[in-house]
Amino acid sequence: MESSYFARFKQVTPKRVSDFILEQLEEAIILKEVLPDEQLPPERELATLFKASRLAVREAIAELEQKGLIERRLGAKGGTFVLPLTANTHERTIKQIAENWNETKEMLEYRSIIEPEAARLAAARITPDHLACIRELVEKSSGEDCSRETFRSLDVRFHLEIARASGNSYIENAVRKVRTKINPGLDLMPYNRQIQLASYEMHRILLEALERRDGDRAGKTMSLHVGKTLDALSQFVE
Template structure:
């Protein structure tokens, strides 16, 4: 095992064992390096890596702390992988989305408030405007699905769904599709989902979501890097 990887594992062991609890401040660099039997340079590399993973949080002028370790925050570090995914990898992410998002949408059918349904209606109306560009359309698409996921009240699910289809990934698919009416179809799919949610019909909402994600999968040609 590389020295830096060993340093990462040792710090993680301290967190898992409870020696470093969520919100705790790390000992100073010299003391921690001595306790773990590491060089200070290896320790610094490990701290940088764990900070990128959101396990550690630096505070300017006040040292480095263990984060709250909430799962949805730790998952955010995976978003980069989704952003750069192309071809088969992007298709695999969409497959996972197809397995997960319909169930979340079904749960939302019984939990969306009247205000949230009104917010979704406003998003749909704005996305139907003919003069909006692709960037705006994709942003509205993300917002539509975010409101639905957030209504379930599980930040882990919301974060996972956001990671499975990031802004960059959606933009690539819309730009790369060879189907001219793709945006129009996406909007129709959203309308169908909204009607099911408004009726509180969980099964219909889930089915409409499946149709929508499958359509997105069809636009993506596996193995083709879409830019």
């Protein structure tokens, strides 16, 4: 008698080389590791970096362009450039986010478990270099001239840096995965000076806990911080 477990196996889905290239470039753009208006390397160079054909690179670039993440510019200063994600939020509707809300909600719940633990570990393991980087990100996020796109970039980098400071590659990769999935939804959230300063204050308290190596406070503050994000996005979408 065959085990019923085998019925739960997932079918194999064919994956093209261009899909692997697309995933890496899209993640880098969504996580603000490649900044708006930054030029991507030429196709030939990308093909060398990925050890893939130029055709595969071209297919990935075309998909990024279709998603509104990049644009190709002609002329002497032409090339392929990253577009500001928040500048294109009008192309993504609340309905589109709502259609994938169950998956997004699961990711946010997963985040509420992973990121507080990352903060606790970071408080014990953080290096002076990590602290200096996080401190700079927090300071930059308080300015009155902090635009929506800059704010989103600083926020993502703040959370990723804490994940790195945890010294655990599995936690870091988990946080990267979560942020890649939820950022399109977060980009739709309202932004104003009040929201900016509220986020800055939470980040400042987190930084203080990390500086004091207070793991308990760091974990509790992060839990409160990501919990507010889940509540805000839930009210926005549902």
